[in-house]
Amino acid sequence: MSQSYTTQMDAARKGIFTPQMEQVLANEPISKEALMQGIAQGRIAIPANKNHLNLKAAGVGKGLKTKINVNLGVSKDVCCFDSEINKARLAIDYQADAVMDLSVSGDTEKFRKSLVEQIPVMIGTVPIYDTLTRTGKPTQDITLEEWFETVEIHAANGIDFITIHAGLNRKCAQSIKTNPRLCGIVSRGGAILFEWMEKTGNENPFYEHFDRLLEICRAHDVCISLGDGLRPGAIKDSTDAPQIEELITLGELTRRAWEKNVQVMIEGPGHVPLHEIEMNMQLQKKLCHNAPFYVLGPLVTDIAPGYDHITSAIGGALAAMHGADFLCYVTPAEHLRLPTADDVKEGIMASRIAAHAGDLAKGLKDAEISDHKMSKARGELDWEGQFDCALDPEKARQFRKSSQPEEKEVCTMCGDFCAVKRVGALLK
Ligand SMILES: C[C@H]1O[C@@H](n2cnc3c(N)ncnc32)[C@H](O)[C@@H]1O
Ligand SMILES: Cc1ncc(COP(=O)(O)O)c(N)n1
Ligand code: MET
Ligand code: SF4
Ligand SMILES: [Zn+2]
Known part of the structure; x- marks a missing residue:
């Protein structure tokens, strides 16, 4: 019998048990009913692009094991795609659950395609970076069509989740100008969109045309990872007005995505002191209606460059205990250089320890x-x-x-x- 559905969320809402749900269920301490209900309600996401053919699907969210992501990719100064493929293989060997390609130089599409072909875990990208790389244009010359073309390309390439900083609208951009910070905007995608908005006078293209984004994501079942363009990049900047205003906006966008059966995760901070982590997790869960939370670190102090896999593992464990579902690894190279293969390994192990410590606290059998x-x-x-x-x-x-x-x-x-x-x- 052919069963018809668009996304995993659509399927769950129709009561259809998909092969991807079956793969998730085999590895998680959750019942079939709880899994399907979690997906239907948006508390669980299964990022699984229809074009990622060799994917072994995994779930992120309520009642599931805490997952970890490995960032990789080339920059202008260190541009060797073979090393990055090697890091992706390392990520698989050391049991990472996801890989993000954050490349900002060279033939990104060729690399992306080879990642999708070779890597069986969920793959994420940030199309905003790639719009600059792909077109080679100065930020202010990028057109609306070009922003969306990149999303189309990544979706067609088989990318399972894309970071889109759609919450950084003009109102939030105003807030960052009136609330002084030590480190301003540290998000790369956030900085690009802020510059585009400032120089063109336009609204954030993904905020203004959010429904267009949803159409593309629904067609390929790409999960939107709503980016935190205003995450704090300094302990002093944490939990300030711009961060929370953006989070409120992300909550509104989450609802709109779910209305169209598009899966969502929320990206979170960043540099956050230990005593503010629990509050940050609760705020996200409340303001974003229990969507899965994907955190970078959190890094619990600013003073340990060279050891930021540790500052992040401390924060990651506590974040997971208080409800974070997905930890983005941080390597010892953070704030210093593009990571080497050794840095990647250190980052993965630190992050896996944090995730496991969180899972013990979550009471996972x-x-x-x-x-x-x-x-x-x-x-x-x-x-x-x-x-x-x-x-x-x-x-x-x-x-x-x-x-x-x-x-x-x-x-x-x-x-x-x-x-x-x-x-x-x-x-x-
Ligand atoms: C948002 C996060 O992404 C990391 N980041 C950005 N680009 C790369 C890359 N090419 N490889 C690894 N990590 C990267 C930053 O260091 C930050 O931790
Ligand atoms: C958890 C998390 N947060 C953010 C980003 C994107 O990076 P940026 O916002 O710097 O573009 C990411 N890849 N993962
Ligand atoms: C401040 S450098 C940018 C990356 C950074 N570690 C962050 O907080 O997101
Ligand atoms: S990691 Fe380096 S290049 Fe990237 S934002 Fe920080 S200082 Fe700039
Ligand atoms: Zn930082």
Whole structure:
């Protein structure tokens, strides 16, 4: 029987169980009914472009495991697409759930197509960047048609989710001018649109013609990741009026997307101190009607360049505990350079730890089971067992091998003072 639906949301609302939902269900601790209801209500998104043929669909949102995204792509100064494909493969090897291509130089379409062909996880892009790269024009000369053509191209290429900073309208742009900040606008897409609006005097094209965007996204089932063009890029700038005004606008746009069965995620901050993270998660869930929340970091301090995978993992864990659904990784290269392959690996591991810590706090059964397995092996001084369930078995194995104890049950930290060995028999 041929079942007819446009998007995953449309299908869920019609009670149709899609192959993508089936793939999600196989990997998540959720019932079929809860999954379909979550998608129908917009609390869960399955970014799955109809043209991404080798995609193994994953879900983002309520009741599902916290997902992580790997950013990659070339810039003018570091422009080697082979290295970026290598990073995408690394992302798969280290079990990232998503990859975003943020390229801003060279033949972006060729690279995008090869990513879609080779990469089986959901892929995101920011068509706003690519409009500048593709046309080679100064920002103010970009036409309405050109902004939308890029969205069409990315949708046709098979991109599963696109970041669109549609909430940064003229009203929010005014707010950023009257509320002083230390770091102004740090969002690349936000900065581009702000410049375009300032220099042309026009409204944000994606805000003004939001329905046109929805038509394209619905046709290919592209999930819109509503960008946070005014996210704070400094601890002092967090949770200020411009950030919240944009968030309110994103909430209005979310409703409009859902009316057309278009799936939505909301992008979030940014640089946020620990004590404001819970509030930020609650504000997003309230103002954006429980749409899935996709956060960058949050980075909980500004002073640790070189270690921003750590500042972000601290914030990411807390954000996930308070409801963030999707963590965008941050690498040690943040604020300093385009990441190397090693930076990418460090970023992924930090982000996976944050997501898992969040899942434990969310009470997800699968997360608990992995920890119990590790604890049992640790309590039994079962080294192979510990390596088997380690997040990075290779690293764990290499560390132990590099420093071998005289008695092989223990490790060189305590040697014959091993507490676990000392009381193990007594507690049996
Ligand atoms: C919005 C986020 O995207 C990151 N970002 C921007 N461009 C790239 C790239 N080519 N590779 C990796 N990360 C990138 C920024 O460092 C910021 O963390
Ligand atoms: C979580 C998150 N937030 C933002 C962006 C886009 O980057 P930018 O806003 O700098 O264009 C992103 N790719 N992911
Ligand atoms: C301030 S540099 C831009 C990227 C940045 N880390 C951010 O907060 O989004
Ligand atoms: S990461 Fe570097 S190039 Fe990008 S906004 Fe920050 S300072 Fe500018
Ligand atoms: Zn930053």
